[in-house]
Amino acid sequence: MSSISDFNNSANVVTDGEHEVQLSLLAALCQAVREGRDVEAVTLNLGQLRSYSEAHFASEELLMRMKSYDDYAAHVQDHEHMLDAFQEIATNHSLGNSALIAGKVEDVLGFIQQHIATRDRHFAEMVRSPI
Numbered sequence: 001m002s003s004i005s006d007f008n009n010s011a012n013v014v015t016d017g018e019h020e021v022q023l024s025l026l027a028a029l030c031q032a033v034r035e036g037r038d039v040e041a042v043t044l045n046l047g048q049l050r051s052y053s054e055a056h057f058a059s060e061e062l063l064m065r066m067k068s069y070d071d072y073a074a075h076v077q078d079h080e081h082m083l084d085a086f087q088e089i090a091t092n093h094s095l096g097n098s099a100l101i102a103g104k105v106e107d108v109l110g111f112i113q114q115h116i117a118t119r120d121r122h123f124a125e126m127v128r129s130p131i
């Protein structure tokens, strides 16, 4: 029979794995943009990143609600900022403004790395700590 502690530990492992996938999808998008790859390749990378991020954020937000996390609102604001940035990249991409995309994807990469290192880490520590 599993305990709350087992659940909390496995939740952290799953979330860490999701962060790795998210960062690798974003790195692939950065590389595709840097290399000036064709519209279809960038569209595919961006679509995968957006879909995965939406699912990841939804699961993280559900876990925060289950834990009555006190930094929930600010954390969700970060997620919304990232989804807005993806939308902005998609809009510029569809308009052919590739010069604007390159800087924006690097900005988002920095923002996500910072988010994972601070807000996500803080939440993970709260989940790990005994009740």
Ligand SMILES: [Fe+2]
Pocket (backbone or CB within 6 Å): 060, 075, 079, 115, 119, 120
């Ligand atoms: Fe997060």
